[in-house]
Amino acid sequence: MDQLLNELDWSVIVQYKDLFIRGVVTTIELTVVAICIGLLIGLILGFMQISGKKWLVIPAKLYVDLFRGTPLFLQILTIHFAVLPTLFEDILGLETPDAMVSAFVALSMNAGAYISEIFRGGILSIEKGQMEAARSLGMTYAQAMRLVILPQAVKRMLPPLGNEFIALLKDTSLVTVIAVNDITYAAFVTAKNTFVRWSPYIAAGVMYLVLTLILSRIVFHLEKRFNTSSKKG
Amino acid sequence: MITVENLNKYFGDHHVLKEINVQIQEREVVCVIGPSGSGKSTFLRCLNLLERVSSGRIVVNGFDLTDPKTDINRVRTDVGMVFQQFELFPHKKVLDNITLAPIHVRKMEKAEAEKKALALLEKVGLEEKADAYPGELSGGQKQRVAIARALAMDPKLMLFDEPTSALDPEMVKEVLDVMKQLAGEGMTMVVVTHEMGFAREAGDRVLFMDDGKILEEGTPEQIFEQPRHERLKSFLSKVL
Numbered sequence: 001m002d003q004l005l006n007e008l009d010w011s012v013i014v015q016y017k018d019l020f021i022r023g024v025v026t027t028i029e030l031t032v033v034a035i036c037i038g039l040l041i042g043l044i045l046g047f048m049q050i051s052g053k054k055w056l057v058i059p060a061k062l063y064v065d066l067f068r069g070t071p072l073f074l075q076i077l078t079i080h081f082a083v084l085p086t087l088f089e090d091i092l093g094l095e096t097p098d099a100m101v102s103a104f105v106a107l108s109m110n111a112g113a114y115i116s117e118i119f120r121g122g123i124l125s126i127e128k129g130q131m132e133a134a135r136s137l138g139m140t141y142a143q144a145m146r147l148v149i150l151p152q153a154v155k156r157m158l159p160p161l162g163n164e165f166i167a168l169l170k171d172t173s174l175v176t177v178i179a180v181n182d183i184t185y186a187a188f189v190t191a192k193n194t195f196v197r198w199s200p201y202i203a204a205g206v207m208y209l210v211l212t213l214i215l216s217r218i219v220f221h222l223e224k225r226f227n228t229s230s231k232k233g
Numbered sequence: 234m235i236t237v238e239n240l241n242k243y244f245g246d247h248h249v250l251k252e253i254n255v256q257i258q259e260r261e262v263v264c265v266i267g268p269s270g271s272g273k274s275t276f277l278r279c280l281n282l283l284e285r286v287s288s289g290r291i292v293v294n295g296f297d298l299t300d301p302k303t304d305i306n307r308v309r310t311d312v313g314m315v316f317q318q319f320e321l322f323p324h325k326k327v328l329d330n331i332t333l334a335p336i337h338v339r340k341m342e343k344a345e346a347e348k349k350a351l352a353l354l355e356k357v358g359l360e361e362k363a364d365a366y367p368g369e370l371s372g373g374q375k376q377r378v379a380i381a382r383a384l385a386m387d388p389k390l391m392l393f394d395e396p397t398s399a400l401d402p403e404m405v406k407e408v409l410d411v412m413k414q415l416a417g418e419g420m421t422m423v424v425v426t427h428e429m430g431f432a433r434e435a436g437d438r439v440l441f442m443d444d445g446k447i448l449e450e451g452t453p454e455q456i457f458e459q460p461r462h463e464r465l466k467s468f469l470s471k472v473l
Contacts (some may be wrong), residue, residue: 027363033296065297088290117470127318127320129316129320130320130322131319132283132316132320133314133321133322134322135283135306135309135322136281136283136309136312136313136314136383137309137310137312137332137333137338137382137383137386138306138307138309138338138386139306139334139337140306143337143338147333147337148322148333152322152323152324155324187441
């Protein structure tokens with residue numbers, strides 16, 4: 001019993017609070033950047049896939065297969081220890097950027113693959129007649145996409161995008177392996193240094209839980225806004 | 234206004250349109266009738282290049298559609314199209330459905346486009362629905378909005394692809410009435426339809442299509458009173 005109480009020593013969180021604060025900030029940074037760049041990559045890959053042009057479709061499909069078919073953990077290790085050092089040191093003759101950059105690159109590229117599938121599915125779910133109606137009014141393909149297809153598709157993309165964002169937030173914890181100071185890293189280091197087994201991990205779990213709850217509320221509000229701005233049809 | 238020469242269309246190995254030759258004059262109302270799968274809709278969709286043409290030549294308003302240099306978007310601004318499934322934009326209010334293309338394609342001022350849209354809604358009898366969403370309208374109302382949307386571009390030519398086929402029977406008349414009014418005003422119209430009453434009453438000319446060919450054409454009287462082809466006779470005996 002004494003030992004258990006010892007393992008539930010919350011003072012270590014206070015003692016290591018700087019590490020945890022930096023962890024929360026880093027986790028948020030990683031999530032936000034990976035969402036933004038992932039959306040951009042996903043949008044480009046999504047359009048490549050629905051373009052119907054082989055020279056665009058095939059590279060996009062290979063990219064998606066590669067990043068969805070291999071573990072994110074392995075992707076982080078590969079990018080940090082192989083791709084970026086080779087690129088920066090051997091090819092560009094520069095210093096290898098720090099682990100945070102590797103984390104951004106790996107998470108964004110991975111998210112881009114998943115998000116492109118969501119874009120593709122959302123756009124293809126809009127009936128063919130909508131594009132034809134828009135084109136028959138003289139709109140260009142780009143106008144029809146922007147004014148008619150995408151506003152409808154985004155509404156259908158939001159729920160799967162929300163899932164993807166939450167999964168992404170949790171997956172940022174994997175960057176602990178390359179010593180990026182995220183929440184998980186803070187817990188790991190605190191537990192290792194203080195020999196308190198439970199508290200650091202429970203505290204980290206609670207932090208993730210709060211962040212995912214906030215994120216899912218944001219997505220929920222976005223969904224609600226899109227639903228009221230376009231009633232059933 | 235429309236010249237179609239030796240038009241052929243294949244879907245894979247399937248020869249859907251076979252050597253179609255048609256001339257359509259300004260202010261003419263041409264109805265295309267025929268059994269399902271005869272290529273009527275495909276023919277109509279070739280007239281604004283929603284279907285790619287396999288071979289032959291189509292000239293609309295002086296633009297050669299089969300010339301790859303032709304700006305198809307420019308051609309389409311003058312060719313209105315009404316679809317069987319309406320295809321209103323569900324995320325836009327009725328008024329915005331109508332003003333979308335005038336604002337973004339014709340670069341019309343918003344206020345002017347809205348004024349015009351309201352006038353068109355009045356014409357189709359739906360001015361009170363300007364702020365409704367398409368999902369709140371009946372089928373007949375949707376189709377009348379779709380007609381107003383096409384008219385907002387001031388088309389020189391209107392294409393109708395079975396505009397009443399997806400409607401409940403009691404809503405067919407309200408749509409046909411709007412189309413008759415348009416025909417009366419001198420709009421050039423090509424109408425693919427199963428409404429023989431409309432073809433007879435509003436059509437200047439009727440084309441009977443079967444198996445990808447125009448088998449017979451003539452005035453409504455010729456087609457409905459003195460059909461020559463056996464195929465047309467048997468078709469009419471089933472639909473009239």
